[in-house]
Amino acid sequence: MILASLVQPSFGLIFWMTLTFLTLLFILAKFAWKPILRGLKDRERSIEDALNEAKRARDEVAGMKASNEELMREAREERELLLKEARDIRDREIAAAKDKAKAEADAMINRARAEIINEKNAAITEMKNQVAELSLLVAERLLKDKLGDTSAQHALVEKVMKEADLTRS
Numbered sequence: 001m002i003l004a005s006l007v008q009p010s011f012g013l014i015f016w017m018t019l020t021f022l023t024l025l026f027i028l029a030k031f032a033w034k035p036i037l038r039g040l041k042d043r044e045r046s047i048e049d050a051l052n053e054a055k056r057a058r059d060e061v062a063g064m065k066a067s068n069e070e071l072m073r074e075a076r077e078e079r080e081l082l083l084k085e086a087r088d089i090r091d092r093e094i095a096a097a098k099d100k101a102k103a104e105a106d107a108m109i110n111r112a113r114a115e116i117i118n119e120k121n122a123a124i125t126e127m128k129n130q131v132a133e134l135s136l137l138v139a140e141r142l143l144k145d146k147l148g149d150t151s152a153q154h155a156l157v158e159k160v161m162k163e164a165d166l167t168r169s
Helices: 002-007 013-147 150-168
Strands: none
Touching: none
């Protein structure tokens, strides 16, 4: 029975429970609901702002990534251009050095040829002079041997005179 009386609510209990509930509901509505709802709206707004900020940051990072890729592409192109220019300069310098070396070698060869020709001409001239000297020496000795006595000299003079008369006539 005790259990049964606890299960059956009396009118007074229901009245006071309803009055307490309505009072609590009024107090909550008057003082707590607005700040709680405002807090929830503020929280919702801050979360939304944070999401928007994150989206903006993500877009900004994507933009920065694209600009970084563009900068990297430009840097690569500039590096390739500088390398090409360096290769061209190197090739021009090598070609100029080759041309200069060829010109110097040709000049040295031409000088050497001219010097060889001069030496050859000097040697030929010297040889001619030596041959002339030897010829004169041989002729002198031959004449001394053939014309060593006076009768041979007189015979030669007469022979030359006869030939001179023949050529004049």
